Amino acid sequence: MTLLHNPVLRGFAPDPSLIRVGDWYYVATSSFEWFPTIPVHRSRDLAHWEYAGHVRGAAPGGSLAGVPDSGGIWAPSLSWDGERFWVTYTVVRSVGTPYFDLDTYVSTATEVSGAWSAPRRVASHGFDPALFHEDGRLWLLNLQNDHRPGGRRFAGIVVTELDRETLAPLGRTRLLLQHDRLIEGPKLLRHAGWYYLVLAEGGTGWEHGVRVARSRELTGPYELDERPLLTTRDDPGVPLQKAGHGELVETPDGQWLLGHLTARPLHTPQGRRCPLGRETAIQAVTWDAEGWPRLRQGGWHPAVEVDVPTRPHPLPPAAPPEGLSWPWSSLREPPDPSWADTTSRPGWIRLRGRHGPESRWASSLLAQRVTEHRAEAEVTVEARPVTFTQAAGLVLWYNPEAYLSLDLTWAEPEGERQCGQQWRGTSGTGGRTVLSLVERDEGDTRQVAVVDVPVAAAVTLGVTVEGAEARFWHVRDGARTSIGPALDFSRLSDDHGSRLRFTGAMAGIHARDLVDAAFTADFTGFRLTCSG
The missing domain is CATH 2.60.120.200 (Jelly Rolls)
Structure with a gap:
């Protein structure tokens, strides 16, 4: 076992997408208006992480000129189909307006540090998209928006099947789930005969959380778990706040992990503030008797220290950066x-x-x-x-x-x-x-x-x-x-x-x-x- 200390990626590493490929774990995070676009880190033991590269060319034309502050590239979702890495993400060009004004892209690579394919635009219903691979088929999940007066800004989770080669939509887009509380950031996995939707719930601030829904069929209907998998909205004293936006990953020996974002607040006379931004953390997960994922430590609050089922694998000291490479x-x-x-x-x-x-x-x-x-x-x-x-x-x-x-x-x-x-x-x-x-x-x-x-x-x-x-x-x-x-x-x-x-x-x-x-x-x- 290895003891990790959360956050594992510290300082401005939000919206983590955690996957495993062989012995390596990879995390992609949001970069917003900053370059390098979509930084990716990797680890063998989940405790020690190194910068592994970034999605070069993620910004069409090589520029994000004109995007608003905190716009740009939101919530990339990393996946692996057995041969290639895939990433889907959204370039957001307006913030805080009724319209999303965005474009969702897909890119692939054989190595995260290598050449990524030119981004191709796909159906762009909303931000925080994800890809799901099953039996040679490719599905795009997303949030949809109803910008009309009286419409719901977060109007539900939708799925569209894509042609694996052309990325053209196959058939109609289907609504999977709507919920009174804000839900976004869908991730889909299959486990024990169920399809599980792992959802970001409550917005990305102090009310943030992770909620899970499941269905016997990919296209639904989905039932929501009655309780959150993860949140700190009920206790401002928990050291890791804003816990949400999660993704479940299975280890080689069949154990489960949850990668999620979090933040470490300063307590000031003006209230809680998080100048370090939102960061990346990992929790251990089990499945209860009814087939729902639960935090291993019980409850729904994130732990700072977590034993994970790996052998310690410290990384060599990072070499000084050459030129203006990461961490610049x-x-x-x-x-x-x-x-x-x-x-x-x-x-x-x-x-x-x-x-x-x-x-x-x-x-x-x-x-x-x-x-x-x-x-x-x-x-x-x-x-x-x-x-x-x-x-x-x-x-x-x-x-x-x-x-x-x-x-x-x-x-x-x-x-x-x-x-x-x-x-x-x-x-x-x-x-x-x-x-x-x-x-x-x-x-x-x-x-x-x-x-x-x-x-x-x-x-x-x-x-x-x-x-x-x-x-x-x-x-x-x-x-x-x-x-x-x-x-x-x-x-x-x-x-x-x-x-x-x-x-x-x-x-x-x-x-x-x-x-x-x-x-x-x-x-x-x-x-x-x-x-x-």
Whole structure:
């Protein structure tokens, strides 16, 4: 037996799709507006996981430009037909509207780290699709939506048979199940003569859960289990909250597991907040006398520590990333040498400034997931901004309406008013190079502190996160010097703000040049350390 500690994938790893192929277990997770698209991890013992690659080409045309924050690629479902990996997923192009405005795609590969086939669009009733393989037949499950006034946004689970080669629909789409409580994310399996629908229930927040339905026939009718398989909606004190969106997997020796999403909240004066986003956890499952799946520990609350039926198989230490590979991520497009250059100055990353932080089109930002409630990020930056429209620095990022940044930029001499881009000033000094600490929170951008720095020197920037507090600093004369007060890191979460949010906090580097898109900044020594 192996003891695993949940979450097994920590920090922004939501909507897990867990499968087993031979001795390996694989998990695919949502990537939303971020690249790489659909990261996949693998493990032999369920406790130790490594990045195994991602679904290259999942974004048609290689770009997610223009998709809204927390839009993009939702809830991929991974499967194996005995010869190939399959993945189905949805690209969501509107969030929070009556219309889903989405496209569902299918892609295949012989290896998760290899070449994936060009995505092909299939029937796009809703998000969180899944594929079911049986006796050479292929079925697509999905959620349907009724966008009409008075219609139900979550109007039931449907299934469509697809031609395995062309992916064209075979016959009509059938309704499997409707329920008064919100249900989505269907996964289908066959066990002991029953077809089981494993459903996400109650939305992806504090009311989230997993509910199971079953039928003797694939196309129904389905009966719902009277109780949830998994949820924490009844107890805010459970360490792993928001438990839901699950998938059942059988081990080689006939035991069963449940992969699911979860979150670890901070308890703040403003309520519970989860800046680490939604993460991936695994539970042990048994079947009761009536043939329903149950958590092995009893009840429906997730366990932090779980004994799983594997032999420990620790992975070798991960090699340092080459270039801008995982764990680096970028917004809406993969890193490109035209704006993220790692060759011109060996050991450095050169970012060319482009759009501002609220752009959905051309953000020069590279970031890594924050995975624990204690974290520290540090980087050295060298740049020569000559106008306030140029800036580069260190950022704690959730989305364009929630971030904290410490940037090397330009400002008028102290005491002179802001006069626009054509400023010449009266002092004759040409302005000054400064570090500017900015806090952004839903429509309100606040400059917290400004510190002068030498014009031509490289400067080391850092931030330390302790729970809900983030404290920025820079290195001066060999010592850390604080900049500004402690800022509220917990605002960088799904649970703050008035709009839907589905990702997680990131730490990284960025640059902008709003006029010429020519300003460059060089970064070296980026370090992100996270500890529980």
